[in-house]
Amino acid sequence: MHKAAHELTVQLGDRSYPIFISEGSLGHQDLSAYCAGDRVLIVTNETVAPLYLETAKGHFPGKRVDTAVLPDGERYKNWEVLNRIFDALLEHQHSRRTTLVALGGGVIGDMTGFAAAAYQRGVAFIQIPTSLLAQVDSSVGGKTGINHPLGKNMIGAFHQPEAVLIDPASLGTLPPNQFSAGMAEVIKYGLIRDEPFLAWLEEHVDELMALQADVLAEAIRRSCECKAAVVAADERESGVRATLNLGHTFGHAIETHTGYSEWLHGEAVAVGMLMAADLSERLGWLNYNDSVRLRQLLLRVRLPVTPPEGMTPVHFKALMAVDKKNVTGKLRLVLLRSIGEAVVTEDFDPALLDATLDHFCYPLD
Amino acid sequence: MHKAAHELTVQLGDRSYPIFISEGSLGHQDLSAYCAGDRVLIVTNETVAPLYLETAKGHFPGKRVDTAVLPDGERYKNWEVLNRIFDALLEHQHSRRTTLVALGGGVIGDMTGFAAAAYQRGVAFIQIPTSLLAQVDSSVGGKTGINHPLGKNMIGAFHQPEAVLIDPASLGTLPPNQFSAGMAEVIKYGLIRDEPFLAWLEEHVDELMALQADVLAEAIRRSCECKAAVVAADERESGVRATLNLGHTFGHAIETHTGYSEWLHGEAVAVGMLMAADLSERLGWLNYNDSVRLRQLLLRVRLPVTPPEGMTPVHFKALMAVDKKNVTGKLRLVLLRSIGEAVVTEDFDPALLDATLDHFCYPLD
Numbered sequence: 001m002h003k004a005a006h007e008l009t010v011q012l013g014d015r016s017y018p019i020f021i022s023e024g025s026l027g028h029q030d031l032s033a034y035c036a037g038d039r040v041l042i043v044t045n046e047t048v049a050p051l052y053l054e055t056a057k058g059h060f061p062g063k064r065v066d067t068a069v070l071p072d073g074e075r076y077k078n079w080e081v082l083n084r085i086f087d088a089l090l091e092h093q094h095s096r097r098t099t100l101v102a103l104g105g106g107v108i109g110d111m112t113g114f115a116a117a118a119y120q121r122g123v124a125f126i127q128i129p130t131s132l133l134a135q136v137d138s139s140v141g142g143k144t145g146i147n148h149p150l151g152k153n154m155i156g157a158f159h160q161p162e163a164v165l166i167d168p169a170s171l172g173t174l175p176p177n178q179f180s181a182g183m184a185e186v187i188k189y190g191l192i193r194d195e196p197f198l199a200w201l202e203e204h205v206d207e208l209m210a211l212q213a214d215v216l217a218e219a220i221r222r223s224c225e226c227k228a229a230v231v232a233a234d235e236r237e238s239g240v241r242a243t244l245n246l247g248h249t250f251g252h253a254i255e256t257h258t259g260y261s262e263w264l265h266g267e268a269v270a271v272g273m274l275m276a277a278d279l280s281e282r283l284g285w286l287n288y289n290d291s292v293r294l295r296q297l298l299l300r301v302r303l304p305v306t307p308p309e310g311m312t313p314v315h316f317k318a319l320m321a322v323d324k325k326n327v328t329g330k331l332r333l334v335l336l337r338s339i340g341e342a343v344v345t346e347d348f349d350p351a352l353l354d355a356t357l358d359h360f361c362y363p364l365d
Numbered sequence: 366m367h368k369a370a371h372e373l374t375v376q377l378g379d380r381s382y383p384i385f386i387s388e389g390s391l392g393h394q395d396l397s398a399y400c401a402g403d404r405v406l407i408v409t410n411e412t413v414a415p416l417y418l419e420t421a422k423g424h425f426p427g428k429r430v431d432t433a434v435l436p437d438g439e440r441y442k443n444w445e446v447l448n449r450i451f452d453a454l455l456e457h458q459h460s461r462r463t464t465l466v467a468l469g470g471g472v473i474g475d476m477t478g479f480a481a482a483a484y485q486r487g488v489a490f491i492q493i494p495t496s497l498l499a500q501v502d503s504s505v506g507g508k509t510g511i512n513h514p515l516g517k518n519m520i521g522a523f524h525q526p527e528a529v530l531i532d533p534a535s536l537g538t539l540p541p542n543q544f545s546a547g548m549a550e551v552i553k554y555g556l557i558r559d560e561p562f563l564a565w566l567e568e569h570v571d572e573l574m575a576l577q578a579d580v581l582a583e584a585i586r587r588s589c590e591c592k593a594a595v596v597a598a599d600e601r602e603s604g605v606r607a608t609l610n611l612g613h614t615f616g617h618a619i620e621t622h623t624g625y626s627e628w629l630h631g632e633a634v635a636v637g638m639l640m641a642a643d644l645s646e647r648l649g650w651l652n653y654n655d656s657v658r659l660r661q662l663l664l665r666v667r668l669p670v671t672p673p674e675g676m677t678p679v680h681f682k683a684l685m686a687v688d689k690k691n692v693t694g695k696l697r698l699v700l701l702r703s704i705g706e707a708v709v710t711e712d713f714d715p716a717l718l719d720a721t722l723d724h725f726c727y728p729l730d
Contacts, residue, residue, distance in 0.1 A: 079444055083513075090515035118483070121510060121521045122601075145486060148448075150455035156486045157522065236487075 006221040010140060011232040012160060019140060019164040019224050023213045026128070026167035027055035032063065034162040036124040037097030040065045043085055043112040044103040045072040048130055051173050056103050056128060059165070063099075066092045070108070074260055077107045077147045079155075085115040099124040099162070105131035105178075106138040106265075110156070113144030117159035127161045130170040132182025133266055136189075136223035139164050141231040141241075152252070152260075158236060166224075168216040176302070181266025183208070183301040184247075186219055188273060189226035191294070192243045195340030197222050198297075205300045243342035246334040247272030253319035257311050263304075270303035275360055280336040282352040290339050306360060313357035371586040375505060376597040377525060384505060384529040384589050388578045391493070391532035392420035397428065399527040401489040402462030405430045408450055408477040409468040410437040413495055416538050421468050421493060424530070428464075431457045435473065439625055442472045442512045444520075450480040464489040464527070470496035470543075471503040471630075475521070478509030482524035492526045495535040497547025498631055501554075501588035504529050506596040506606075517617070517625075523601060531589075533581040541667070546631025548573070548666040549612075551584055553638060554591035556659070557608045560705030562587050563662075570665045608707035611699040612637030618684035622676050628669075635668035640725055645701040647717040655704050671725060678722035 005022040020029065040063045044053055049069045057065050068088040070081050089098065100123060102112035109127055116125035129139035145156020171179060190198025200222075201208070207215040227244070234241040250272030255263055277294050280286045295305050307316075320331060330346040331353075337343050370387040385394065405428045409418055414434045422430050433453040435446050454463065465488060467477035474492055481490035492504035510521020536544060555563025565587075566573070572580040592609070599606040615637030620628055642659050645651040660670050672681075685696060695711040696718075702708050 079448070083444065086513055086520060087515070090513060090519060118510075118520045118522060120519060121508065121523055143486065145483075148451055148455060150452070154455060154485060155451060155483045157483060158486055 006217060008221065008224055008228055010160070010228040012235060015160045017161055017163050019166065019228065021166045021168070021217055021221050021224065023169050023217060024167065025165060026052060026130075026170055027058035029059060029165060030061060031059040031126060031163060031165065032061060034124070034126055035060065035063060035099040036162075037095065037099065038063055039092075039094055039098045040101055041068060041085070041088060041092070041094060041098060042066070042101040042103055043068045043070065043108060043115070045070050045105075045108055047072040048104045048108070052103060052130060052170065056101070059101075059126075059128070066094075070111070072107075074107055074147075077111055079146060082111050082115060082146050085112065086119060089115075089119055094119075094123075096120045096123055099126060101126045101128060102139070102161075103128045103130065104134070105129065106134045109134050109139050110144050110153070111146060113142070113159050113161065114146060114156050117144055117157035122159065124162050125159070127164040129164070129166060131174055132171055132179050132220075133185060134182075135166045135168070135171075135220050136182060137185040137227060137244075139166070140224055140227045142235065152255075164224075166220060168211075168213060168220060171211055171216065177264060177267075179209075179211075180302045181264040181270075184266035184270040184273070184298070184303055186223050187294075187297060187301070188244070188246050188269070189223050191273060191277075191336060191339060192246050192334075192342035193226055193230070193340060194222070195338075197226070198339060202293075202297055205297065209301065242344045243334050246336070246342055247274075247276050249320050249331075249333055250275045250316070253316050254307055254311065256319050257315050258308055263308070267304050270298050271305060271307055271360075274298065274305055275307075275356055276333065276335055278359060279333070279348065279353060279356040282355055283335065283348055285335065285337050286339070290336075293339070306363065312361050313354065316357050316361070371582060373586065373589055373593055375525070375593040377600060380525045382526055382528050384531065384593065386531045386533070386582055386586050386589065388534050388582060389532065390530060391417060391495075391535055392423035394424060394530060395426060396424040396491060396528060396530065397426060399489070399491055400425065400428060400464040401527075402460065402464065403428055404457075404459055404463045405466055406433060406450070406454060406457070406459060406463060407431070407466040407468055408433045408435065408473060408480070410435050410470075410473055412437040413469045413473070417468060417495060417535065421466070424466075424491075424493070431459075435476070437472075439472055439512075442476055444511060447476050447480060447511050450477065451484060454480075454484055459484075459488075461485045461488055464491060466491045466493060467504070467526075468493045468495065469499070470494065471499045474499050474504050475509050475518070476511060478507070478524050478526065479511060479521050482509055482522035487524065489527050490524070492529040494529070494531060496539055497536055497544050497585075498550060499547075500531045500533070500536075500585050501547060502550040502592060502609075504531070505589055505592045507600065517620075529589075531585060533576075533578060533585060536576055536581065542629060542632075544574075544576075545667045546629040546635075549631035549635040549638070549663070549668055551588050552659075552662060552666070553609070553611050553634070554588050556638060556642075556701060556704060557611050557699075557707035558591055558595070558705060559587070560703075562591070563704060567658075567662055570662065574666065607709045608699050611701070611707055612639075612641050614685050614696075614698055615640045615681070618681050619672055619676065621684050622680050623673055628673070632669050635663050636670060636672055636725075639663065639670055640672075640721055641698065641700055643724060644698070644713070644717060644721040647720055648700065648713055650700065650702050651704070655701075658704075671728065677726050678719065681722050681726070 142160035251268035494504035507525035616633035
């Protein structure tokens, strides 16, 4: 087995931080230098704890390590469960010089990051993502937060970690549907800014699905490079960072329609990206072969390519209208000028969006 | 009656903002230029709403203004009540380009500021403080937050407002004990960095207590100048900003001991400042006349000068040990090198602190 080790830097001035990507590194790399003081609180969930919690303590030799184990699932990404992190910090009398460690997927990362942003008005935190989605997307860039009953990720903060440690070997314990969902975000980077990466993914898709270590590490590295470059250019999402939302407005509509229980985020994004490609094709920006190419790649990584049965254009339009990316009243979408070049635009003929929705909701074949 | 209008700037680079201090300005100054978009949510409480809510809408001509009225009191500075602000924002579909307005005292300012920091990862907010404490202290500097059952202000953010509008006339409706409590913070500025201001306060204390408009505006201006200078030098409290906590470690012990119900924050700080002065005297930094001078000024603004009956040195020491300003295990206090010069130090003989505690808890006279 190849051992592949990569180190990247997210360039954010005095808030710059490293991303370490290395097979077998979980528990075996000293992260003390990224801690603010001599105390650490590792936050994880009931699924990840039995697999990696004891191992993860190995990152903090000489520190006093406390732990908080939360229930697993997006439905627990709320204030009540977040508060358990604050309870643990206060019960164990952690000061401002503590360091929080997020060990788990996107939900754990988002909640731990927000707890770190808000505890005593901001303490240090480290990301140790164990899902593919978290490794290639949510652990990098400092977006943190929780859900509100009236909206996803509506309460949060921009708070950058001190370091991100990624061990691709942890994907060996990830359920296959979650691996596929993470691949949706990997493919997204190729679509929005790196056509050669998309071609590389097409070439190596079988090795990726077989979790071949060096290929996996390379896919994660290139994804993190893309994410880091976009975040460095636009930390607070006033411009180019919005292109990372390719497929997300369609995808959020699917997630909301299905009550955030049946569809994984990445699955909804996969369909959403295909819908965005279809609309881009109708605008004359992509050609038919581009859409076919994307559809085939999504199918090869076992992602859905059609919206949930029974979901109509009326559902889509109602749910897309309240998406938070729509700030002026006009619907704003991320579309593709070409494979590898995304644009954020409100300037499209609504009749073409209708045609895309009809095409996906009422397939002729 | 004199009309006194002042404008200061809190210098924080691209987050700099103005403080307007002007008698009769509440409701009469167009603040549209400080709004991010065309929607505003004014947050206030049940006490302030009947007095100033309708008036305050006058600041936002042409904007669509929603309101949220919270219960009044420190005991409501918690997540459940904070969440009512998020409920209002989401029910009325406010986007990231909304502006929150805090109309009230320190609790409303802290909660509204934190809601603005966290809603969709950060939106704009404006402070319209109506209590003396909020006008001279909490509305300036960007400290926001809520309490946790295990600690005050334990959850929050640094989030600077777009503007602060202070109308000293609003103090006419403030209960006298709250006015006095605010005066504790005014006096604090003289003690920590501005001896001439302390002398000016001694000279004008009767006019201040009579709420004479121009004198009041001047006291607020000089207080805000002090606060703004300290915040500009040390936004995140890594150094000099900690001097603003003069009297607060003793004061928090009093507030905690009395369950945050009998003593106002400023009342506890008044006694705390006198205790800090006493300890500074024992260290040979102040002389006896300095302590007497401070004691007399506190009495003239009707603030307490002795801790609650029955509170012992043991109580003080137990409660001061958990104060969050103590980050290394050693007790760190703000003390006075001289009147007008504060220092943050851990370097004092504990026997002298014992003597101060004995002196205040077991008065001989």
